[in-house]
Amino acid sequence: MAVERFPVEASHILMFARSIGDSNPIYADESHAASTEVGSIIAPPTFAQASAQFDPDYFLRPKDGQKWFGSGGTASGTLVKEKADEDSDSEDEKSGSSAGGLHAEQHFTYHRHLRPGDVLTAETKPGESWEKESKRAGVLKFSESITEYRDQDGELVVTARGVGVVTEKVIEQ
Amino acid sequence: MGLNAEELNVGDSYSEVIVEDLTRTQIVQYAGASGDYNPVHSDEKFVTEVAGYPTVFAHGMLTMGMTGRMVTNYVGDGRLTYYGVRFVNQVWPGDTLTARAEVAEVREENGETLVDLAISTTNQDEQFVLTGNATARLN
Numbered sequence: 294m295a296v297e298r299f300p301v302e303a304s305h306i307l308m309f310a311r312s313i314g315d316s317n318p319i320y321a322d323e324s325h326a327a328s329t330e331v332g333s334i335i336a337p338p339t340f341a342q343a344s345a346q347f348d349p350d351y352f353l354r355p356k357d358g359q360k361w362f363g364s365g366g367t368a369s370g371t372l373v374k375e376k377a378d379e380d381s382d383s384e385d386e387k388s389g390s391s392a393g394g395l396h397a398e399q400h401f402t403y404h405r406h407l408r409p410g411d412v413l414t415a416e417t418k419p420g421e422s423w424e425k426e427s428k429r430a431g432v433l434k435f436s437e438s439i440t441e442y443r444d445q446d447g448e449l450v451v452t453a454r455g456v457g458v459v460t461e462k463v464i465e466q
Numbered sequence: 467m468g469l470n471a472e473e474l475n476v477g478d479s480y481s482e483v484i485v486e487d488l489t490r491t492q493i494v495q496y497a498g499a500s501g502d503y504n505p506v507h508s509d510e511k512f513v514t515e516v517a518g519y520p521t522v523f524a525h526g527m528l529t530m531g532m533t534g535r536m537v538t539n540y541v542g543d544g545r546l547t548y549y550g551v552r553f554v555n556q557v558w559p560g561d562t563l564t565a566r567a568e569v570a571e572v573r574e575e576n577g578e579t580l581v582d583l584a585i586s587t588t589n590q591d592e593q594f595v596l597t598g599n600a601t602a603r604l605n
Contacts, residue, residue, distance in 0.1 A: 312528070313532050314535065338531075338534040338546055362512070363505030369515075406544050
């Protein structure tokens with residue numbers, strides 16, 4: 294993933310803070326923020342993840358003219374149709390991988406906090422990958438990625454490390 | 467703002483209920499704000515018939531974001547230098563989550579006084595859904 298332009302905007306910060314149920318005025322109220330040691334509105338600690346909005350290829354966003362794997366007339370716009378002709382109860386169809394994997398870990402190192410007006414770039418590189426056996430979901434395949442967020446001056450502002458997991462089967466509840 | 471180093475002791479803790487009766491609407495709200503529209507989080511038909519889960523579930527990042535609110539309420543705004551978590555169990559609509567931070571260490575690094583926190587979030591069945599760590603600057 295590479296994001297060439299991630300403009301950090303006050304309205305996006307406001308919506309993001311609302312979505313995590315955080316009514317802290319540091320995320321919404323400019324005059325309050327000006328009176329604090331921080332000095333201005335900042336973004337909540339996990340906001341960098343919303344760079345997905347600015348990744349042109351982000352696979353978990355429906356795109357104009359492309360089939361989407363969520364439901365429409367059928368349970369899936371893409372996955373089911375191909376498999377429906379085969380065996381609709383096939384194990385593969387029920388595997389966790391049909392959901393594109395799950396998020397296993399996320400880490401952020403803050404060199405400074407993001408503010409409205411920042412224009413970031415994000416560059417992601419693959420990290421390590423490993424496997425583990427689990428009782429509830431079979432073989433787990435983990436893969437790591439490292440994303441560096443840089444500001445308009447080229448300074449590193451946030452380093453993110455994500456770990457995704459693809460499960461062999463749906464996690465037993 | 468911020469915590470005072472001389473008032474902190476290893477083992478001190480702080481907790482908050484970060485969500486009561488998590489709604490599907492809040493999960494949709496997070497999808498819209500974050501840009502992660504994976505249908506496992508909002509599409510009942512897809513998640514039950516294709517992915518094979520009992521219903522939709524929250525983004526791990528929603529739980530991390532809500533837990534982050536507890537952390538910043540404790541350490542102060544703009545104080546975090548690190549925040550990292552593992553998602554250890556799924557979070558479902560109807561869940562009530564409590565997030566907790568415990569002081570693991572107070573230390574000096576490059577002329578700054580820092581606190582390392584052990585973070586955990588549990589559901590109404592006292593099952594861990596998230597575990598992690600955070601580091602913040604102290605006064």
